[in-house]
Amino acid sequence: MPLDAVFRDQWGRVLATLVGILGDIELAEDAAAEAFAIAAERWPRDGEPTNPTGWLVTTARNRAVDQLRRQQVLAAKTKLLARDLAAAAAEPEPHMDDAAIPDERLELIFTCCHPALALEAQVALTLRTLGGLSTEEIALAFLVPPDTMSKRLTRAKRKIRDAGIPFAVPPDHQLPDRLAAVLAVVYLIFNQGWGGGRVDLAAEAIHLGRALADLMPDEPEALALLALMLLNDARKAARVRDGQIVPLDEQDRTLWDAQQLEEGRALLQRAMARKYSGPYMVQAAIADLHLQEPRDWQQIALLYETLARQTRSPIVELNRAIAVAEIDGPNAGLAILDHLDLDHYRYFHSTRANLLRRAGRDREAHDAYRRALELAQTEPEQRFLADRLAETALPDH
Known part of the structure; x- marks a missing residue:
């Protein structure tokens, strides 16, 4: 090898x-x-x-x-x-038996994601220790100078040492909350990489997700998170064409990774067999439904409603609005969006712009596309939104 x-x-x-x-x-x-x-x-x-x-x-x-x-x-x-x-x-002893070496990655994951550390430190330390990324690669991924990231990592490691943060899997009564934090860090890394970039954070998150699923094979949410990431990542070859984002309905399905989709669905089935419907399982089920043709929008909307009750997340409500708009029309989706405080979130404005355009409200759609373009972080997103902005521009009189 x-x-x-x-x-x-x-x-x-x-x-x-x-x-x-x-x-x-x-x-x-x-x-x-x-x-x-x-x-x-x-x-x-x-x-x-x-x-x-x-x-x-x-x-x-x-x-x-x-x-x-x-x-x-x-x-x-x-x-x-x-x-x-x-x-x-x-x-060194080349004949040392690998089987005799304890696999303590699970302890290290929980140490890196300890609640005493700031979230940004948890993410960076997980990438460094479990993913093996260099300080320069992590700094590049999060758009900070290498010296800044180096200091952040050093502070986190010394805090673990000085505060006596245990190198251990938490006791049973703490495990659900701590596991949720670990899964959230891995999914945050995946989402950070979803837009692309020189450092493939999505691949790193899947690497970490595989380790978790291997170390906790009976934990349904660990299996479901890996399934969710695989189902989404399987479409990456079709997501960008000629430097622009390609909407799901317009993607070339022959470019999707069939083996990765099969693996994701098998993991989802394993998770569902545990008779537990946590938020990552619901999200993975939604991701799978989005890949079906035609899409069952009623079922997708119901699952988003379940997820909204579990998470109380306005971003989940945003996604539910999209499903509701497919069932009851764009104004029904806009009615949900009107109650969300997500002005800082670029996908809120691009979603609102799309629904406004479908409702024939081009002037408002144009303003919403402009706001989304101001918040866009990657060049493919910026090109996509710039085209939509031009399409909704009203002629001068």
């Missing part, structure tokens, strides 16, 4: 194992980075070891011991290492 693929697959597990041993994210991250750098040098020359995960963990652990020696605090840290120093000083 190419080294970059090993890095992609193993970074989160190697780092999580090291954090479990060392109790310090910064030290573990430095040691893991050194181990991967050594692998990049040695593996092309000597060949990939039989158990790459064991090799990387052992190498990284040894480098951590060396670093602690240099800092002359080894005695204070010896108990945390839980390894014989003689073994730690030896060369």
